[in-house]
Amino acid sequence: MFVSDILSQKGSEIFSVGPRSSVAEIAWQISDRRVGSLLVLDVDGSVAGIVSERDLVRALATHGREALVLEARQIMTREVVTCDPDDSIDEIMQIMTNGRFRHLPVVRRGELLGLVSIGDVVKARLEEARHETEALKAYIVAG
Numbered sequence: 001m002f003v004s005d006i007l008s009q010k011g012s013e014i015f016s017v018g019p020r021s022s023v024a025e026i027a028w029q030i031s032d033r034r035v036g037s038l039l040v041l042d043v044d045g046s047v048a049g050i051v052s053e054r055d056l057v058r059a060l061a062t063h064g065r066e067a068l069v070l071e072a073r074q075i076m077t078r079e080v081v082t083c084d085p086d087d088s089i090d091e092i093m094q095i096m097t098n099g100r101f102r103h104l105p106v107v108r109r110g111e112l113l114g115l116v117s118i119g120d121v122v123k124a125r126l127e128e129a130r131h132e133t134e135a136l137k138a139y140i141v142a143g
């Protein structure tokens with residue numbers, strides 16, 4: 001299974017904020033959209049960074065209630081690791097594990113195609129395992 005298979009199931013919708021969006025706005029969007037992270041996009045649509053629940057917690061722990069008025073650009077991770085639609089599920093699991101993050105934007109030739117989360121990866125893995133089990137059962141019954 002490949003990243004493109006995940007995207008064809010979940011679609012290419014990407015939730016994002018601008019670099020000057022406040023932490024309060026980010027928290028509201030993460031909660032409202034039931035996601036764990038948001039991409040930070042510049043006005044030209046290029047990826048400026050990523051903010052996740054972890055960044056919100058870190059900002060709160062460091063700045064207390066003042067954190068709510070900080071802007072995305074002050075708390076985001078700027079070096080965003082991305083993946084390609086042709087990457088395998090195993091490859092992106094490795095990337096997430098090594099990088100200790102749970103979200104990967106999907107980019108091909110500079111074009112943003114979607115975002116996969118660890119939840120999507122686990123779901124794809126479970127589906128794969130279910131298919132394998134069914135194929136094995138069919139093989140045994142046929143034999």
Ligand code: AMP
Binds near residue numbers: 036037051053054082
């Ligand atoms: P997460 O586990 O995705 O909630 O993120 C943990 C930390 O890694 C946060 O500081 C995020 O900003 C950062 N992060 C999340 N996804 C990525 C990514 N694809 N590339 C680089 N950093 C990331």
